[in-house]
Amino acid sequence: MAEQMTGAEMVVRALADQGVTDIFGYPGGAVLPIYDELFMQDKVRHILVRHEQGATHAAEGFARSTGKPGVVLVTSGPGATNAVTGLTDALMDSIPLVCITGQVPTHLIGSDAFQECDTVGITRSCTKHNYLVKTIEDLPRVLHEAFQVATTGRPGPVVVDIPKDVQFASGHYVGPENISHQTYHPKVKGDEAKIEAAVALMMRAKKPVFYTGGGVINSGPEASRLLRELVKLTGFPITSTLMGLGSYPAADPQWLGMLGMHGTYEANMAMHDCDLMINIGARFDDRITGRLDAFSPGSRKIHVDIDPSSLNKNVKVDIPILGDCAHVLEDMLRLVRASKAKPDGAALKEWWGEIEGWRGRKSLNYRKSDKIIMPQFAIERLYEACKPHDTYITTEVGQHQMWAAQYFHFEEPNRWMTSGGLGTMGYGFPAAIGTQVAHPESLCVDIAGDASILMNIQELSTAVQYRLPVKVFILNNQYMGMVRQWQQLLHGNRHSESYMESLPDFVKLAEAYGAHGIRAETPDELDGKIAEMIDSDMPVLFDCRVASLANCFPMIPSGKAHNEMLLGDDVAEEEIEKAIEGSGKALV
Amino acid sequence: MNTQPGSAYFIEERTETLVTHTLSVLVDNEPGVLARVIGLFSARGYNIDSLTVSEVSHERHVSRITIVTTALAEVIVQIKSQLERLVPVHRVTDLTEVAKQNNHEKPLERELALIKVAGTGENRLEALRLADAFKATVIDATTEHFVFEMTGRVNKIEQFIQIMQPLGLVEVCRTGLAALNRGPEGM
Numbered sequence: 001m002a003e004q005m006t007g008a009e010m011v012v013r014a015l016a017d018q019g020v021t022d023i024f025g026y027p028g029g030a031v032l033p034i035y036d037e038l039f040m041q042d043k044v045r046h047i048l049v050r051h052e053q054g055a056t057h058a059a060e061g062f063a064r065s066t067g068k069p070g071v072v073l074v075t076s077g078p079g080a081t082n083a084v085t086g087l088t089d090a091l092m093d094s095i096p097l098v099c100i101t102g103q104v105p106t107h108l109i110g111s112d113a114f115q116e117c118d119t120v121g122i123t124r125s126c127t128k129h130n131y132l133v134k135t136i137e138d139l140p141r142v143l144h145e146a147f148q149v150a151t152t153g154r155p156g157p158v159v160v161d162i163p164k165d166v167q168f169a170s171g172h173y174v175g176p177e178n179i180s181h182q183t184y185h186p187k188v189k190g191d192e193a194k195i196e197a198a199v200a201l202m203m204r205a206k207k208p209v210f211y212t213g214g215g216v217i218n219s220g221p222e223a224s225r226l227l228r229e230l231v232k233l234t235g236f237p238i239t240s241t242l243m244g245l246g247s248y249p250a251a252d253p254q255w256l257g258m259l260g261m262h263g264t265y266e267a268n269m270a271m272h273d274c275d276l277m278i279n280i281g282a283r284f285d286d287r288i289t290g291r292l293d294a295f296s297p298g299s300r301k302i303h304v305d306i307d308p309s310s311l312n313k314n315v316k317v318d319i320p321i322l323g324d325c326a327h328v329l330e331d332m333l334r335l336v337r338a339s340k341a342k343p344d345g346a347a348l349k350e351w352w353g354e355i356e357g358w359r360g361r362k363s364l365n366y367r368k369s370d371k372i373i374m375p376q377f378a379i380e381r382l383y384e385a386c387k388p389h390d391t392y393i394t395t396e397v398g399q400h401q402m403w404a405a406q407y408f409h410f411e412e413p414n415r416w417m418t419s420g421g422l423g424t425m426g427y428g429f430p431a432a433i434g435t436q437v438a439h440p441e442s443l444c445v446d447i448a449g450d451a452s453i454l455m456n457i458q459e460l461s462t463a464v465q466y467r468l469p470v471k472v473f474i475l476n477n478q479y480m481g482m483v484r485q486w487q488q489l490l491h492g493n494r495h496s497e498s499y500m501e502s503l504p505d506f507v508k509l510a511e512a513y514g515a516h517g518i519r520a521e522t523p524d525e526l527d528g529k530i531a532e533m534i535d536s537d538m539p540v541l542f543d544c545r546v547a548s549l550a551n552c553f554p555m556i557p558s559g560k561a562h563n564e565m566l567l568g569d570d571v572a573e574e575e576i577e578k579a580i581e582g583s584g585k586a587l588v
Numbered sequence: 589m590n591t592q593p594g595s596a597y598f599i600e601e602r603t604e605t606l607v608t609h610t611l612s613v614l615v616d617n618e619p620g621v622l623a624r625v626i627g628l629f630s631a632r633g634y635n636i637d638s639l640t641v642s643e644v645s646h647e648r649h650v651s652r653i654t655i656v657t658t659a660l661a662e663v664i665v666q667i668k669s670q671l672e673r674l675v676p677v678h679r680v681t682d683l684t685e686v687a688k689q690n691n692h693e694k695p696l697e698r699e700l701a702l703i704k705v706a707g708t709g710e711n712r713l714e715a716l717r718l719a720d721a722f723k724a725t726v727i728d729a730t731t732e733h734f735v736f737e738m739t740g741r742v743n744k745i746e747q748f749i750q751i752m753q754p755l756g757l758v759e760v761c762r763t764g765l766a767a768l769n770r771g772p773e774g775m
């Protein structure tokens with residue numbers, strides 16, 4: 001039964017029909033009819049952010065922590081352009097977003113009207129798909145299709161650009177049941193013969209390793225569960241990318257820690273020396289592989305991915321399997337159970353012996369201090385304090401992000417929200433707000449840097465307005481630490497524009513917004529102050545003063561292979577400066 | 589020893605040879621679909637040697653885009669999967685690949701060109717004689733010029749244009765490639 005209603009009503013109705021409970025947005029002339037509809041109902045709650053970039057990251061946090069799509073509503077022109085960074089971020093990290101943008105009325109499109117911009121043109125390359133809806137007849141179909149495209153296959157952001165006259169126009173609404181894209185039907189089931197071949201390789205492997213990524217998280221909790229079963233059943237070691245943390249429990253002995261540029265020694269050495277690599281939902285990103293021609297030279301490679309363009313893109317693999325992680329893992333498990341051949345226990349024992357040797361290097365060791373707070377120590381203490389709570393962690397981008405990945409440990413998927421692909425400073429705080437909206441009773445902490453937090457600090461106002469008790473734990477080293485570290489590595493330790501001159505007083509800043517500010521300056525006061533932060537029912541800015549020149553180790557220096565890592569405790573300052581030589585300095 | 593420059597981005601020196609492939613892409617004929625396809629090529633640094641588009645099924649709103657591209661063999665594979673990833677793309681067929689599988693040297697490939705040549709006297713006569721030899725037809729003429737229409741393989745058209753150069757070539761318009769595979773099967 002088709003119902004008659006206006007375009008603006010259809011938008012709100014479609015959101016409700018899609019099960020959307022919360023959206024993040026900012027009003028303006030071209031979306032006023034939709035805002036009027038929002039005003040007159042209470043199914044969909046609108047969270048007013050303070051900058052449209054904040055809305056996109058909040059929606060990402062919401063999506064990543066729930067597995068549901070995040071929804072954004074912004075106006076035309078500057079509203080849409082401000083959303084571009086978040087859309088790109090969601091595209092790079094495969095986060096399902098639906099972003100509704102207002103547009104000038106259809107008869108004004110192309111006339112350089114007030115607050116007109118070519119939204120579909122601008123967002124074409126930073127969305128999975130986008131639509132300009134020119135008639136009311138198309139609107140319900142497009143709205144539902146947008147959700148389908150955003151959430152299926154490799155998830156991603158979708159923009160629906162709706163001119164103001166279409167919002168006012170009246171037409172027939174159709175519900176989501178009746179809509180399915182004509183041609184877009186991603187393949188989820190993996191090829192059985194290839195999975196069989198993969199299992200045969202697994203049973204013969206002497207030095208296997210699972211290398212997993214964000215795809216496992218995107219595939220849903222079932223994928224993480226199946227992965228755990230498969231890893232247990234085979235007895236193989238497992239490592240994961242930054243985006244995949246939490247899909248396998250960090251407390252388990254088979255867990256090697258994160259791999260890649262700032263991954264653990266054991267994870268990277270296992271990747272380098274393995275004879276079989278089983279990549280599940282990761283994409284051989286350059287932060288992971290390091291030097292490509294020296295990447296895991298002796299291994300056969302299996303790659304499970306839902307995106308055909310990820311297969312054989314950066315690294316040629318022996319068995320590419322196109323499909324959804326959960327579906328493929330389920331088949332793998334079944335075939336492993338049914339297999340006559342069993343994993344090679346003796347070889348695995350020897351392999352684990354080697355791995356224990358690498359573990360013995362304790363690559364995450366750092367110099368301790370009882371006078372100043374070491375940033376790594378701060379994360380360790382934060383982790384201990386958060387353990388008893390139902391915790392979600394987001395981060396900004398920089399050293400603190402890597403330290404968080406190294407020293408905060410995750411046992412469950414969807415607990416860790418970070419900007420991996422785009423590396424967007426300013427992501428973490430709004431993402432924590434979105435996460436808190438989805439999980440009002442949980443502890444949501446943004447692990448931040450002093451530079452990054454200033455990129456979306458205005459969202460403190462949002463947190464205060466909606467009484468979202470988000471905690472911002474700032475590792476304040478008074479530098480853009482990661483930039484300073486690279487300047488030390490690459491540019492003669494000349495700190496060109498990386499010192500954070502004139503930082504605000506974060507405690508006073510918090511108070512100015514009506515939030516709570518806390519400062520910790522010495523290791524001995526840290527635990528007490530962290531407890532105060534967690535106990536507070538207000539949003540908190542925590543100014544954690546840490547050692548200003550600490551570097552993030554271990555590290556695979558630029559252009560080096562996995563087995564050429566720099567470890568933190570054995571590098572002298574001169575060695576750091578020599579670690580990256582020659583013409584490569586021009587390249588980052 | 590690491591002889592590579594030290595960088596987070598690995599710079600590979602590729603020495604393999606480039607290959608040219610003709611791809612046929614069936615798409616929903618909706619606004620912006622061509623921009624999506626072209627944008628993909630420019631964003632990812634792929635080449636477009638030739639591009640032809642038109643609607644092939646009016647009722648189903650389906651257009652056929654024929655793209656000739658030159659790249660490393662593994663990049664051609666990437667191009668195909670990247671194209672397939674676009675939501676309005678129904679199907680991508682590598683006509684060059686299909687031809688090879690069927691033991692044909694190439695798919696059927698034709699192009700149409702309009703060629704304007706101006707001149708008098710001996711040059712004019714020579715142009716007309718050559719056009720006849722190349723089976724180009726005259727579709728417009730005055731005492732000072734001809735416009736030839738010519739359909740054929742790309743190299744034949746290119747050869748004709750080259751020969752017309754000294755005879756008073758004024759301008760050329762080419763359609764780009766239309767291509768199908770031999771045999772009874774569709775794509």
Ligand SMILES: Cc1ncc(C[n+]2csc(CCOP(=O)(O)OP(=O)(O)O)c2C)c(N)n1
Binds near residue numbers: 397400425
């Ligand atoms: C929007 C944006 N601009 C610039 C950069 C480049 N960048 C990467 S890390 C970094 C410094 C981050 O400093 P801070 O937030 O203080 O974190 P720290 O590294 O000190 O922990 C910069 C500028 C970026 N990632 N994102």
